[in-house]
Amino acid sequence: MPKPIVAVPADIRVIEGAVWHASPNQYLEAALKVAEVMCFVVPAFEEGNEIDAILDRVDGLLVSGSATNVHPSLYGKPATEADGPFDPARDATSLPLIRRALDRGIPLLAICRGIQELNVALGGTLATEIHEGEGMWDHRKPNVSERDHMFAIRQPVFVEEGSCIARYLGVSGEVQVNSLHRQAIGKTAPGLKVEAVAEDGTIEAVSVIDAKNFAVGVQWHPEYWAGTDKPSRALFEAFGDAVRAYAAVKAEPAAEQSKPLAAAVR
Numbered sequence: 001m002p003k004p005i006v007a008v009p010a011d012i013r014v015i016e017g018a019v020w021h022a023s024p025n026q027y028l029e030a031a032l033k034v035a036e037v038m039c040f041v042v043p044a045f046e047e048g049n050e051i052d053a054i055l056d057r058v059d060g061l062l063v064s065g066s067a068t069n070v071h072p073s074l075y076g077k078p079a080t081e082a083d084g085p086f087d088p089a090r091d092a093t094s095l096p097l098i099r100r101a102l103d104r105g106i107p108l109l110a111i112c113r114g115i116q117e118l119n120v121a122l123g124g125t126l127a128t129e130i131h132e133g134e135g136m137w138d139h140r141k142p143n144v145s146e147r148d149h150m151f152a153i154r155q156p157v158f159v160e161e162g163s164c165i166a167r168y169l170g171v172s173g174e175v176q177v178n179s180l181h182r183q184a185i186g187k188t189a190p191g192l193k194v195e196a197v198a199e200d201g202t203i204e205a206v207s208v209i210d211a212k213n214f215a216v217g218v219q220w221h222p223e224y225w226a227g228t229d230k231p232s233r234a235l236f237e238a239f240g241d242a243v244r245a246y247a248a249v250k251a252e253p254a255a256e257q258s259k260p261l262a263a264a265v266r
């Protein structure tokens, strides 16, 4: 059976004056090498993407991180320049894909910006510049140029025993993770269950309540160390297993349909 395919909504980037639809290699490589699934990057458009047609052709949805922020208007707040940079095309692509993948029971792994999009897609809000709050830790991207240092594992989160995310990580209690975000879940969407928090109360992982399939979001970046960090690897392996299982069931009707034909040919 060929490797299954997961959709990855692109970011819009402007490179030398040209608009690119781009996705960072770290997510795609972790998916291919650890989850053993192939990624199809979905171009980000505010109009024109046909969500079900995209999801008909994939077996999972991987929503990556990004330095841009979900537009505040999508969770009922006024937008200020301080809330940027924005990527409305990414918003317009990710949120419908998330909602429809959950409806259809397509496995979903949402990372960093992705957990924030998951929360907004289901009716929650975001807190911005969280480090400015009293007693809050600084979760922002470290001001270094070397990516391994930028994504260094450097903070504990506390994973609820018996939770979905604990099952997928293969561990509960204190887990060391990296941190590169200015925003976080503010009001948790009704359909989400908080399953990991940081020492300062920042929500670090959620699962979808009554999900039809694998459906979790994490605020940290497991993709970056998925090759070497045990919980990161376990999460991507669990996602890959869910995607393969979904693909196998999706292939069954075709197999069923081919039997009469095979009989006729025989």
Ligand SMILES: N[C@@H](CCC(=O)NCCCC(=O)O)C(=O)O
Pocket: 064, 065, 066, 067, 068, 069, 070, 111, 112, 113, 114, 116, 141, 180, 181, 182, 183, 184
């Ligand atoms: N912009 C949001 C989401 C943060 C996020 O996805 N960070 C990944 C950044 C990766 C990079 O800059 O290379 C926030 O700040 O909360």
